[in-house]
Amino acid sequence: MNQTLHIFKKDARRFWIEILLSLAITAAFVFLEGRARLSNEDTQGQTMRALANLLATLVPVSWWVLIARAILAERLVGDTQFWITRPYGWRNLLAAKALFVVVFLYVPFSIALCALLLQAGFTPHAYMGGILFNLLLLTGAIILPLAAIASVTSSFARTTLTMLGIFLGFIILASIIGFAFGTSVTGIGSHVGADTCLALALVIFSTVIGLQYALRRAWISRTMLLTLPLLLVGALYFAGKYDQARVDRDYPLVQGDAPIQLTYSPDPRSYGSTGFQVSAHVMIPVSFHLIESGVGEGYAVMPDAIRGEITAPDGSHWSSDWQGSERYRLLPGDLYFSPRFSIPIDVLTKYQGVPLKVHLSLALTQAQAERTTTLALPPERFSVPGFGVCVPQSGWLPIPGQIMGINCVAALREPPLTYISTRWSDAPCTAANGPEAGALGTAWVGSLDRQPAEFGISSIADVSVNLSNNQNQNGSKQELRYLCAGTPVTFTQFTAVRRMQIRLDIQDFYLPRYSVTGNMITVTE
Amino acid sequence: MNPTIRTESLSKRFGRTVAVDGISLAVPEGSIYALVGANGAGKTTLIKLLMNILRPNAGRAEVLGIDSAKLAGSSFNRIGYVSENQELPEGMTVGGMLDYLRPFYPSWDPALELQLLRQFDLPLARKLKHLSRGMKMKASFASSLAYRPTLIILDEPFSGLDPLVRDELIEGLIERAPETTIFLSSHDLAEIESFSSHVGYLQQGRLLFSEEMSTLSNRFRDVTITLSEPSPLPTELPATWLEAQTSDCVLHFVDSDFKQDSPRELAGRFPSARDIALEPMTLRQIFLAIAKSGRGSAISIAQEKEA
Numbered sequence: 001m002n003q004t005l006h007i008f009k010k011d012a013r014r015f016w017i018e019i020l021l022s023l024a025i026t027a028a029f030v031f032l033e034g035r036a037r038l039s040n041e042d043t044q045g046q047t048m049r050a051l052a053n054l055l056a057t058l059v060p061v062s063w064w065v066l067i068a069r070a071i072l073a074e075r076l077v078g079d080t081q082f083w084i085t086r087p088y089g090w091r092n093l094l095a096a097k098a099l100f101v102v103v104f105l106y107v108p109f110s111i112a113l114c115a116l117l118l119q120a121g122f123t124p125h126a127y128m129g130g131i132l133f134n135l136l137l138l139t140g141a142i143i144l145p146l147a148a149i150a151s152v153t154s155s156f157a158r159t160t161l162t163m164l165g166i167f168l169g170f171i172i173l174a175s176i177i178g179f180a181f182g183t184s185v186t187g188i189g190s191h192v193g194a195d196t197c198l199a200l201a202l203v204i205f206s207t208v209i210g211l212q213y214a215l216r217r218a219w220i221s222r223t224m225l226l227t228l229p230l231l232l233v234g235a236l237y238f239a240g241k242y243d244q245a246r247v248d249r250d251y252p253l254v255q256g257d258a259p260i261q262l263t264y265s266p267d268p269r270s271y272g273s274t275g276f277q278v279s280a281h282v283m284i285p286v287s288f289h290l291i292e293s294g295v296g297e298g299y300a301v302m303p304d305a306i307r308g309e310i311t312a313p314d315g316s317h318w319s320s321d322w323q324g325s326e327r328y329r330l331l332p333g334d335l336y337f338s339p340r341f342s343i344p345i346d347v348l349t350k351y352q353g354v355p356l357k358v359h360l361s362l363a364l365t366q367a368q369a370e371r372t373t374t375l376a377l378p379p380e381r382f383s384v385p386g387f388g389v390c391v392p393q394s395g396w397l398p399i400p401g402q403i404m405g406i407n408c409v410a411a412l413r414e415p416p417l418t419y420i421s422t423r424w425s426d427a428p429c430t431a432a433n434g435p436e437a438g439a440l441g442t443a444w445v446g447s448l449d450r451q452p453a454e455f456g457i458s459s460i461a462d463v464s465v466n467l468s469n470n471q472n473q474n475g476s477k478q479e480l481r482y483l484c485a486g487t488p489v490t491f492t493q494f495t496a497v498r499r500m501q502i503r504l505d506i507q508d509f510y511l512p513r514y515s516v517t518g519n520m521i522t523v524t525e
Numbered sequence: 526m527n528p529t530i531r532t533e534s535l536s537k538r539f540g541r542t543v544a545v546d547g548i549s550l551a552v553p554e555g556s557i558y559a560l561v562g563a564n565g566a567g568k569t570t571l572i573k574l575l576m577n578i579l580r581p582n583a584g585r586a587e588v589l590g591i592d593s594a595k596l597a598g599s600s601f602n603r604i605g606y607v608s609e610n611q612e613l614p615e616g617m618t619v620g621g622m623l624d625y626l627r628p629f630y631p632s633w634d635p636a637l638e639l640q641l642l643r644q645f646d647l648p649l650a651r652k653l654k655h656l657s658r659g660m661k662m663k664a665s666f667a668s669s670l671a672y673r674p675t676l677i678i679l680d681e682p683f684s685g686l687d688p689l690v691r692d693e694l695i696e697g698l699i700e701r702a703p704e705t706t707i708f709l710s711s712h713d714l715a716e717i718e719s720f721s722s723h724v725g726y727l728q729q730g731r732l733l734f735s736e737e738m739s740t741l742s743n744r745f746r747d748v749t750i751t752l753s754e755p756s757p758l759p760t761e762l763p764a765t766w767l768e769a770q771t772s773d774c775v776l777h778f779v780d781s782d783f784k785q786d787s788p789r790e791l792a793g794r795f796p797s798a799r800d801i802a803l804e805p806m807t808l809r810q811i812f813l814a815i816a817k818s819g820r821g822s823a824i825s826i827a828q829e830k831e832a
Binding site: 085087 | 573576578579597598599600601602604606608610611612613614616617625626628629630665
């Protein structure tokens with residue numbers, strides 16, 4: 001322990017400039033982030049947000065410098081370092097570096113997370129689990145990877161180049177995947193893949209660091225790091241397979257007591273939809289226009305995943321895996337619903353112009369309204385229990401005294417799935433007209449997922465409340481609508497009560513036509 | 526008495542290059558052992574194997590009774606290591622480095638530290654990165670001697686230093702000699718001849734011989750035989766005669782196996798000799814003779830000695 005403290009003190013003295021810089025960046029981030037997230041979306045608010053975002057990038061950069069400098073002070077690669085022939089205990093050395101990271105990174109960052117929560121109007125001690133979970137995510141995604149890379153490189157310059165190389169590699173890989181698949185195929189909303197990757201990252205990075213400190217076998221450690229991407233790809237592949245089985249298992253097929261009835265509507269024009277463009281070149285989304293009914297009062301139904309099977313008149317067929325569905329939330333009274341699933345472009349070409357039989361399967365979650373809070377819209381910041389903190393917005397073109405929307409934040413993660421409803425005013429609010437029963441403005445925010453925190457540098461999660469009908473179509477002119485102080489705003493939180501699978505057969509379905517222009521594919525329904 | 530360092534068939538390869546080739550060696554306790562050899566002979570690699578900086582491909586080594594592969598942490602309390610290639614904590618001052626290292630060593634002697642600082646005239650407040658090469662080496666020496674190590678291992682410690690600094694370091698080293706074993710490598714024979722008690726000669730990764738300095742000096746003689754008439758180089762010369770050559774009536778060679786009765790044997794072998802001169806040789810002359818005579822004969826001498 002004495003040796004650990006001794007090495008720690010040496011590092012603290014040696015890197016005081018880096019430490020001060022990191023603390024200053026963190027403090028500036030807390031100062032700006034707290035104000036920016038609940039600021040008005042005017043020029044000043046936008047500037048603060050931009051600065052806060054910049055600092056949110058600089059915070060991990062400052063960690064990188066701290067971690068790399070601390071580890072490279074007793075570098076683990078090479079055979080000429082003075083310390084390797086001195087009586088350093090490797091456990092003491094590792095403990096000293098860990099202590100350095102805890103004292104100058106974890107402690108200030110934890111304080112920063114608490115300060116941000118406090119600034120936004122949350123009580124930090126109520127979110128300790130989430131803060132610890134966030135620290136765990138940061139450890140797996142940032143701290144351990146940085147430490148592992150520093151432990152297998154011989155200088156700060158090499159560490160930097162390696163980091164940049166990995167960053168560049170990710171960008172290239174993401175571009176290739178984006179070009180090929182676009183966003184046409186989404187995941188089916190499970191944490192299995194991410195959790196497995198996090199666990200793998202924690203194990204591999206910890207092992208590499210431990211191995212380097214215990215044995216300084218750089219080539220073994222580097223090999224382990226190089227195999228990690230393969231392991232992650234493998235883990236994601238198997239997690240995907242598991243998720244497919246999970247949907248079949250967790251969403252039992254219902255027949256008679258389905259909480260929603262769906263029928264196919266062959267005429268897309270009733271939806272105002274005639275086509276769309278995608279940037280993908282491998283998978284093309286195909287929409288199915290459905291009419292829905294039967295959602296009970298106090299309930300909402302959400303499609304989580306969709307699967308389709310196509311059968312041609314000649315008997316040949318193609319079927320998809322479960323694919324993630326777009327974020328539809330169906331309430332009582334909703335009429336239309338157009339789920340999509342993606343089809344490989346060669347399948348689309350093969351079955352073009354042929355009347356097909358489509359067998360659609362939808363994995364649905366039924367959610368029940370559980371907690372409703374109605375309040376008169378205050379002119380200043382207000383808190384919604386169990387949801388977050390909101391502030392009325394005067395918008396990017398502020399008109400004095402007028403509220404154009406609501407901006408909210410939640411602690412550590414998006415809030416529980418919440419339906420927000422209020423009434424707009426077509427005219428600017430005055431003391432005379434006050435709250436009035438104008439057009440309905442609604443928004444869905446949050447999710448049913450209940451992980452204690454999301455990965456992020458900030459403990460405040462932005463909640464975009466995009467209330468519908470925020471503009472009034474007055475002839476050819478579009479006019480902004482207003483929210484008057486005192487107007488009732490209702491926050492209804494939902495919780496999942498049931499999962500189920502329903503199936504639908506569609507006869508004589510024709511796949512959409514498509515044309516390729518440059519990088520874009522235009523799909524015409 | 527157990528040797529302080531012992532190696533058995535120690536080998537190290539880097540790809541296809543054999544840097545250390547089956548070295549078996551014993552360094553007696555209390556000795557000043559000089560490992561000599563040309564640049565690239567494998568001296569530094571051998572030392573790194575002993576210090577567990579590198580791991581052997583074959584064989585084993587023991588340092589202070591500990592398997593060198595397990596040398597770590599507190600084992601280094603008793604070992605002082607100085608290398609010409611060693612990176613010092615350049616950002617620290619001399620005083621800062623000593624302050625930092627002091628708590629690592631239970632046997633650190635502040636009085637000796639002070640004595641070494643005075644002896645080497647080290648500027649405490651100056652950062653290591655601002656010191657000359659000689660001063661850095663002195664700082665390294667001071668930080669490696671102040672805890673009275675049982676074993677001091679030095680890798681080319683005097684390389685590239687001016688004679689004044691070199692003498693100061695040797696003086697500091699010799700003062701520690703009675704209480705420690707010193708193992709040092711060098712390619713400068715003159716600098717180690719004056720104070721080494723044992724010597725090992727490394728060539729292309731192989732240890733050609735390893736013995737006491739006095740034995741070595743006694744074993745080698747520069748022999749000049751003046752014959753009564755010109756004579757060709759005799760055939761079937763003993764393998765222990767190195768660099769044998771004739772010029773007119775003079776036969777010259779280096780006898781690597783000189784014994785008390787060698788003069789009598791020579792007189793018997795060359796009855797017509799007018800004069801037989803046997804001169805002791807310096808270490809430098811001995812190694813030059815071995816090097817020039819070629820690897821084969823040198824190894825055979827070593828093998829002969831081992832037998």
